[in-house]
Amino acid sequence: MILVTGATGTVGGQVLRGLGADHAVRVMARDPRKVGAPAGVEVVHGDYGDPDSLDRALAGVRGVFLVTARVGGDDDEVFLRAARRAGVRHVVKLSAAAVEDDRANDLITRWQRENERLLRDSGMEWTLLRPRSFMSNTLSWAGSIRSEGVVRTLYGASSNACVDPRDIAEVAVRALTEAGHAGRAYTLTGPRAVTAxxxxxxxxxxxGRPLRYEEVEPDQARARWGERYPAAVVxxxxxxxxxxxxxxxxRVEPTVREVTGRPAGSFEDWARDHLAAFMPL
Known part of the structure; x- marks a missing residue:
């Protein structure tokens, strides 16, 4: 049995689809009603703050795709403790590429580094997925593109080797279902770095319509983030x-090709497949 967490999110949903009907799969979600699981997939309630629900979700599970999002919280520690109790053998953890950067010492990166350490020290087999920014983050531009034909963001001339979430998910599926991925940390990027x-x-x-790019000033960006996030996350x-x-x-890494046998998807390919999100309503 493979347990998928984060199935309502960008990568977890793709992992669920990638596992398909070939494997026994269970999904853990705080609200099972929000999970659009394929037929034959078991969906159960589970909450990182409720150890009993974790024990029930992990019963009989051998492999886990683990996603946590409460920055600075202890969700990983609580979950890994429950996974050890349940006899889980292998955890594939969604982390971030920034953990490898010595210059990155912000709250989010420190939290991810600690989560990685907890998993490596857990006694279970582990695989770490360290993606660069998701190409799907550009969906945050959809509203202004539809209504104004404008993209507004910070440092638009800076490059990012962003990655297609579908590629992250395929690597995760292979790590969960194939031998040879335990003890590996995979940095995942697209085929080239691109700017906004x-x-x-x-x-x-x-x-097929003109779009305009407008640079956002750092203070403006911080003010916008401050409407959604606490100061430390901003x-x-x-x-x-x-x-x-x-x-x-x-930096571009060849990891997607090495693990999947095909090139990483480009931003243009991702955008073409998600173009409807940017079209006028």
């Missing part, structure tokens, strides 16, 4: 953007 200005131009061409996002501006996110 370049992404705007590619979306414009695909949509600071982490700001530092991450500064590292991208300084070239920390341009």
């Amino acid at each position: 200005i370049e992404q705007t131009a590619q979306l414009s061409e695909l949509l 600071d982490a996002l700001s530092r991450s953007a500064e590292r991208q501006r300084d070239g920390a996110k341009v």
